[in-house]
Ligand SMILES: [Mg+2]
């Protein structure tokens with residue numbers, strides 16, 4: 001899978017909303033009682049070297065760094081407490097940036113209509129190279145980071161997730177089966193903000209004090 | 221494409237909301253100033269013979285019959301008035317039923333969160349066989365119908381669409397490119413309602429007074 005490309009293998013991208021407490025606060029959102037999710041289209045994936053991210057005219061464009069799970073097998077009706085089943089179903093990882101047209105999203109929220117456009121523009125999902133599963137022994141204990149023009153904007157541990165991966169995969173798979181190649185974004189920590197034309201985003205993940213080489217994103 | 225199967229070729233399903241005036245009224249919704257859309261996952265597609273539609277426990281399950289467009293080529297930034305470009309990009313059609321967990325959707329609307337779960341359960345997108353393009357010379361002049369246990373519930377002409385196909389494809393493709401095999405649902409006319417376990421839905425499309433054979437859906 002690693003060589004064929006993350007986008008080519010992907011038929012859906014399922015994204016968890018509001019999964020870090022401090023990020024919920026910074027956007028004045030309500031903390032969910034259970035995980036909720038939305039879809040980004042596979043057509044929004046931007047693989048390494050394919051940048052830049054397009055800035056649709058007049059849009060307030062935000063970055064959200066997230067740990068992405070690349071599924072390795074079909075998952076359907078996974079029990080909430082099946083930690084082993086959840087982790088076994090993951091083939092590998094990627095770092096990703098859930099680009100968001102924040103003003104378009106806020107307008108959708110006011111109208112109670114879907115966020116699809118706000119989240120789904122072409123190029124709105126930069127991903128890193130495929131990270132082999134062996135590089136991340138515990139996905140609940142890695143540090144995600146993102147800089148804009150060299151200034152650090154996000155850096156937090158995935159230990160802060162409100163809903164951990166088994167619960168996330170359980171909630172999704174009780175609605176829609178996950179299939180090999182599908183991608184799950186696990187939510188963003190605090191620090192989201194705006195990028196302008198010309199800004200350069202870098203992102204990555206630190207495991208046990210070491211940068212994972214495959215995880216590096218650099219995108220204009 | 222017809223033989224490989226509609227689901228196998230599909231990487232996204234883009235659905236237009238509120239595209240028939242009488243349907244907007246029956247759900248007490250606000251008429252949109254421009255088309256808005258949401259995604260169903262390809263994993264929700266149910267091809268002929270694969271039924272029944274699952275009834276998630278305790279859910280108020282609604283049918284919505286819709287004309288589906290099967291895209292034949294990449295479409296990006298299509299101008300609104302490019303009627304020829306829009307119709308040329310369509311490879312064929314299908315009749316589809318946009319199954320909806322109405323209570324889950326209403327709760328999402330109250331919370332201003334995405335409709336993804338309400339629309340995305342496995343089996344929530346029954347489709348007919350592939351309808352060759354030649355069978356529908358004018359997609360704005362066909363009659364969609366749906367019955368439940370033999371009683372007619374929906375029957376209206378696609379001439380009643382508020383936003384016609386070129387406008388729909390333009391709005392979508394200015395956000396996300398459409399690719400070969402992608403599916404676009406064009407909205408449902410009035411008459412949506414509930415189905416219970418054991419109910420049988422039938423649906424189809426009439427062109428120039430004749431039923432299109434490939435368009436027939438029968439699903440439990
Ligand atoms: Mg999709």
Ligand SMILES: [Mg+2]
Nearest residue numbers: 064098187188
């Ligand atoms: Mg996000």
Ligand SMILES: [Mg+2]
Nearest residue numbers: 284318407408
């Ligand atoms: Mg619909």
